[in-house]
Amino acid sequence: MNRLATVAAVVGLLAAGAFIVGTAPDEDEVVEPFAIPGEFGDPVVSPNYEITITDVRLATTITADYALTPLEARTSGTWVVVDAEVLPIANGFSFSNAELRIGEYSYRVSDLVPSSSLTSYLYQPGVPVRGSFAFEVPASALELARNAGASVVFSERVAPILESEPVIPLDLGGATIVAEIALDEAATLDPASTEGAE
Amino acid sequence: MVTTPAERTRAGRLRLPWWVILIAAVVAAVALVIALGGFSDVPESKLPVVQLGDSVDGGEVRASVDRIYLSPTRPMSDLDAEVGIQYLVVEATLENTTNRPNSFQYDVVRVALDGVIEPTTQTDALIELRSGQQVSFLQSGLAAEVAYIWQIDSADAAPGDEIFAGIFDRYRVANDPIFGDTAYTAPTPIARISTEIGEAP
Numbered sequence: 001m002n003r004l005a006t007v008a009a010v011v012g013l014l015a016a017g018a019f020i021v022g023t024a025p026d027e028d029e030v031v032e033p034f035a036i037p038g039e040f041g042d043p044v045v046s047p048n049y050e051i052t053i054t055d056v057r058l059a060t061t062i063t064a065d066y067a068l069t070p071l072e073a074r075t076s077g078t079w080v081v082v083d084a085e086v087l088p089i090a091n092g093f094s095f096s097n098a099e100l101r102i103g104e105y106s107y108r109v110s111d112l113v114p115s116s117s118l119t120s121y122l123y124q125p126g127v128p129v130r131g132s133f134a135f136e137v138p139a140s141a142l143e144l145a146r147n148a149g150a151s152v153v154f155s156e157r158v159a160p161i162l163e164s165e166p167v168i169p170l171d172l173g174g175a176t177i178v179a180e181i182a183l184d185e186a187a188t189l190d191p192a193s194t195e196g197a198e
Numbered sequence: 199m200v201t202t203p204a205e206r207t208r209a210g211r212l213r214l215p216w217w218v219i220l221i222a223a224v225v226a227a228v229a230l231v232i233a234l235g236g237f238s239d240v241p242e243s244k245l246p247v248v249q250l251g252d253s254v255d256g257g258e259v260r261a262s263v264d265r266i267y268l269s270p271t272r273p274m275s276d277l278d279a280e281v282g283i284q285y286l287v288v289e290a291t292l293e294n295t296t297n298r299p300n301s302f303q304y305d306v307v308r309v310a311l312d313g314v315i316e317p318t319t320q321t322d323a324l325i326e327l328r329s330g331q332q333v334s335f336l337q338s339g340l341a342a343e344v345a346y347i348w349q350i351d352s353a354d355a356a357p358g359d360e361i362f363a364g365i366f367d368r369y370r371v372a373n374d375p376i377f378g379d380t381a382y383t384a385p386t387p388i389a390r391i392s393t394e395i396g397e398a399p
Contacts, residue, residue, distance in 0.1 A: 073329055077340055099299075105338055108299040112329050138339035 033160040035153075035167045044166040048093040049123070051154065054130075055083040056170050058142075059181040062134055066185040067114035077138040080107075080172065081181050082152055085130045085189065088123035095119050097155045100135040100170075103148030107141070110134045116186045131186030145172040245390045248365075254389040256367035258296050259336065261306050263363045263391050264343075265289040268355060269398040273345045274330030286311070286355065286395070288346040288363060289327065294336035301335050302368060305385040307346050310362040314354045317364055317387070321346040355395060363391040 038044030043052045059079045064071040073079075080100060096119050098109040109119050116122075118131035133152070151169045231237060248254055253262045269285045271278055279285055290307050294300040304324055310317045324333045327343040336342060355361075366385040 071329065075340070105297045106299065107337055108335060110337075111334050112326075112331055136337055136340060140339065 031161045033155065033163045033165045036164050038166050038168040040168060040170065043087075044168060045089075046154070046164050046166050048088070048090045048156075050087040050089065051166055051168075052085045053082055053152070053168050053170070054085060056172065056175055057081040057083070057181055058172070058175045058177040059179065060177065061180045062113070062183055063180060064114050064117075064183045064185075066183075069114065071112060071114055071183075073110075073112050073136075075136050077136060077140075078142055078177060079110075079181065080135040080137055080170075081183070082133045082135070082170070083131070084118060084133065085128060086118060086121075086123065087128045088125050091123055091125055093123065093156055095133065095154060095156075097158050097160075098133055099153045099155060100137065100150060101153055102137070102141050102145045102150045102172075105141060105144070107135050107137050110136050112136075113183060117183070118186050121186045128189040129186050130189050132183050134183065142172055145170075245364075245387055248389045248391055250391060250393055252389075252391075253291075254365045255295070256306070256365070256388055257369065258294065258300050258302050258367070259306050260293040260295050260341075261365050262291045263288060263307060263365065264291060265396060265399075266309070266361055266363060266393060267396040267398050268357060271398075272347065274325055274327060279349065282352050283349050284352045284355075286315070286348040286350050288321075289343065290346065291341055291343050292336055293341040294338050297338055299335045299337060303333050303336050303344070305366050305368070308364050308366060308385070309346075309348070310364070311350070311355055312360075314350055315348055317362075319348075322349055323347040357395050357397045359395045361393060361395050363393070365389040365391075 036044055036046055038051075038053075040053050040056075043050045057080075059081065061072065061074040062079045062081065063073075082100075086095075095109065096111065098119070100107045100109075111119065113119060113132075113134050116131075118129065118133055121129055121131065123129065135152075149169060150172050151167050154166045154168075156163060156165070246254075250266075251262055251264055253260055266286070266288050269287055272285055273287055286309070288307055288309060292303055292306055304320055308317050308319065308321070309315050323346075325331060325345050325347065326333050327345055333342065333344055364387040367388045368382045368385055371381040371383060
C-alpha cells in the first residue's frame with residue numbers, strides 16, 4: 001500500500017509539474033509592455049508624454065516640401081497618415097518605433113519623412129507639438145483592417161520591456177484614399193491650446 | 199556427487215571475460231549508429247544557381263538581384279567617388295515576408311569579386327531607390343527596390359568582369375544556450391548568381 005501511494009504521489013507531482021510548465025507564460029509574455037488603452041480624439045497619458053490623435057488620412061503618395069531635400073514617396077500600397085498632438089511631460093523619448101498594428105501584422109512608422117516630424121522631433125517638456133506619423137502598408141492591410149481592426153501603438157523601443165505604451169484604435173475603413181498628402185513640418189502649439197500634464 | 203541449489207546456479211551462469219563484454223558493447227553501439235544512418239555519406243547539395251531578376255524565398259525575405267554595375271557616381275545622388283575610387287552597385291528587390299518589421303536587409307545580398315570583395319564583407323551602404331535614403335528596416339509585405347553599394351579601387355574591376363552574387367538567409371536558433379531563444383545563425387547563402395558586371399545606367 002505504501003509503495004502504491006508513493007507511485008501515485010510521484011505521478012501526481014510529475015503531472016502537476018508538467019501542468020505548471022505547460023501553462024506558464026513564456027519569457028516574452030513575462031516582460032511584455034503595459035498597454036495604456038486610449039480612444040481616437042482623446043488625450044492618452046503615458047509617463048513621458050500625453051498624445052492625442054486628431055485625424056487619420058490615406059494616400060498613395062506623400063510629399064514633404066518643407067525639408068532641404070523634399071520628399072515625394074509613392075507606394076504600391078497605401079500611406080496611412082496619423083495626425084497627432086503631443087504634450088511632452090519628460091524628455092528623452094522618441095516615437096521612432098511606433099507601430100500600426102492590423103491583425104497579426106505590425107508596420108513600423110516610416111523613417112522616410114524628413115525632419116522635423118513627430119518621429120524625429122526633439123521634444124521639450126511642456127512644449128506641445130503638432131505633426132504627423134506616416135505608416136506605409138501593403139494594399140491588403142486595409143482590407144484586413146476592416147475585419148481585424150487597427151490600432152497605433154507608441155512603443156519607445158524595438159523590443160519594449162515592461163514599459164507603458166499607449167494603444168489607440170483607428171478606423172481605417174472610413175477614410176478615403178486620396179492621391180497625395182502634403183505633410184507639414186512638426187510645429188509647436190500654443191501651450192494654452194492644450195491642457196497641461198501635471 | 200550431489201550439488202546444492204546454490205552451486206547449480208553458479209555453475210549454470212555464463213561468465214564471460216570482461217573484454218568480451220566490452221567488445222560486444224562496442225559492436226552493439228556501432229551497429230546501432232549504422233542502423234540510424236550515422237555513417238552514411240553526408241548529403242551534398244549544390245547551391246541553387248539563379249539568374250538576374252529571379253526571386254528567391256528566404257525564411258524572412260524574398261529577394262532578387264536585378265542588376266550589377268560600376269558607377270563613378272553614387273546612386274540617387276550627384277556624389278562623385280573620390281579619384282581612383284568607383285562604386286560597385288548591386289540593385290535588388292527585397293520583400294519582407296514576415297508579419298513584422300525586419301532588419302536582415304544588410305545581409306540578404308553579398309558579392310564575391312575576385313580578390314576585391316569577399317562574400318563575408320557586408321555592404322558599405324544600402325539605400326532605397328525610391329528616396330535615396332538608407333534602408334533601416336523592411337516593412338512587412340512591401341517590396342522595396344534597393345541598391346547595395348561598395349566602394350572599390352577603379353583598377354580593381356571593369357565592366358565585363360565576372361562577379362558572383364549570393365542571396366542569404368538566416369535561421370533562428372531555438373533555446374540557444376548562450377544567447378537565449380532569440381539567436382540567429384550567421385547569414386547562410388541560399389542561392390548564387392554568376393554574371394558579368396554591367397555598365398553604369
